[in-house]
Amino acid sequence: MTKYSRNEGHEEASLTLRMPSDEVDARTSRLSIGELLGRYEEFCNDTKSGKEMYPWASRFAMGYPLPSWQRQFKWTEEQKQRFIHSIWSGVDLGSYLVNELWEHQGAEGQLHFRKFSEVLLDGQQRLTTLQEYVTNGFAVKDAAGIPRYWRDLPKVERRRFSLITFTKATVSSWDEEVLRKVYDLRAFGGTAHTEEERALPNG
Secondary structure, three states: OOOOOOOOOHHHOOOOOOOOOOOOOOEEEOOEHHHHHHHHHHHHHOOOOOHHHOOOOOOEEOOEEOOOOOOOOOOOHHHHHHHHHHHHOOOOOOEEEEEOOOEEEOOOOOEEEOOOOOOEEEOHHHHHHHHHHHOOOOOEEOOOOOEEOHHHOOHHHHHHHHOOEOEEEEEOOOOHHHHHHHHHHHHOOOOOOOHHHOOOOOO
16 A cells, blocks of 8 residues: 655645635534424415515525526436435435525515525435425335325324434525535536446346
């Protein structure tokens, strides 16, 4: 094995060289899926937290507004089922990325959210899939291989699902160009796998 030292060659490096810095103050919070479901309930049932608070947005996922530059939903039925199955199976879900919330009071005394408040920058496919699942949009096979909708599940299983961690990452910027840059960094940072690269055939 080739020897490695993290500081090898640093003596010859220019002291004025700088790599990209954090422009958006990114931070993470270990939240549960139950907290996401609670947010979605409030979004659907309370006009003070619903679409009226985001007049600049036309699409939403689990109550989070989507920016105009977000692509449309792309996942297939199989991809959606695989994601929900991975939640039940305890697989790490990674994180979804949103902008922070900025609430202000308008001249008429009503509260408003600043444009790009809580905008979803990464995670649309996963959060939209989660929303479809908990609103009975599609079924996922249970431990016996029988397709089950959310409405079919007993409370104990719904509670288990709700307790699973789904980390939220938050950035802080009101500059649309910066937010677009963050979106591109998250959306175009990887290479899609091919069928031949599956670890399990037909898995």
